[in-house]
Amino acid sequence: MAISKKGKRSITVNSKSYLWWVYRHYDNQNFIFIAQIVAKDQSFSIHYSLDQNLYRQVNIGLRHDAGWISLACPQFENKDRIITSKGIRQLIEWCSLAPSETNIRSILGNWTKDELKKKQQLYQIFLEKLNP
Numbered sequence: 001m002a003i004s005k006k007g008k009r010s011i012t013v014n015s016k017s018y019l020w021w022v023y024r025h026y027d028n029q030n031f032i033f034i035a036q037i038v039a040k041d042q043s044f045s046i047h048y049s050l051d052q053n054l055y056r057q058v059n060i061g062l063r064h065d066a067g068w069i070s071l072a073c074p075q076f077e078n079k080d081r082i083i084t085s086k087g088i089r090q091l092i093e094w095c096s097l098a099p100s101e102t103n104i105r106s107i108l109g110n111w112t113k114d115e116l117k118k119k120q121q122l123y124q125i126f127l128e129k130l131n132p
Helices: 085-096 113-130
Strands: 009-013 016-027 030-039 044-049 057-062 067-072
Touching (some): 009 085, 044 085, 044 113, 057 085, 057 113, 085 113
Antiparallel strands (some): 009 016, 016 030, 030 044, 044 057, 057 067
16 A cells, blocks of 8 residues: 655655655643654564653564564654754664674564564575665
8 A cells, every 4th residue: 555645755865755744643631742754665564662761662564464673773753853855864874784793773672482483584584685
């Protein structure tokens, strides 16, 4: 199913095109603002809440609900909690970096050993889609 471009912005990072937008979501009696990024081929989406304080995370989902992972991440919005194209670009670039000894990615959640292995496999699939 196609995504409407109305109210959304385009960005190209490393020759891959994305649509992004910020929307307001009602969660636990509070409104939160979420930046959503979707690959133009709709193979994955990235969700980043602008209302995070101490511990920050980004959620990555694969197409057709193949799975979700949450990663601990740095802040991408400015000091006024506004995310700009620059912040979106930094978020996509940060997500596209493969984990290494100097670039550690923590998959969040209380997972059993087998569940964590499945989450790590999902993350590898995501990285392959992001970096063809």
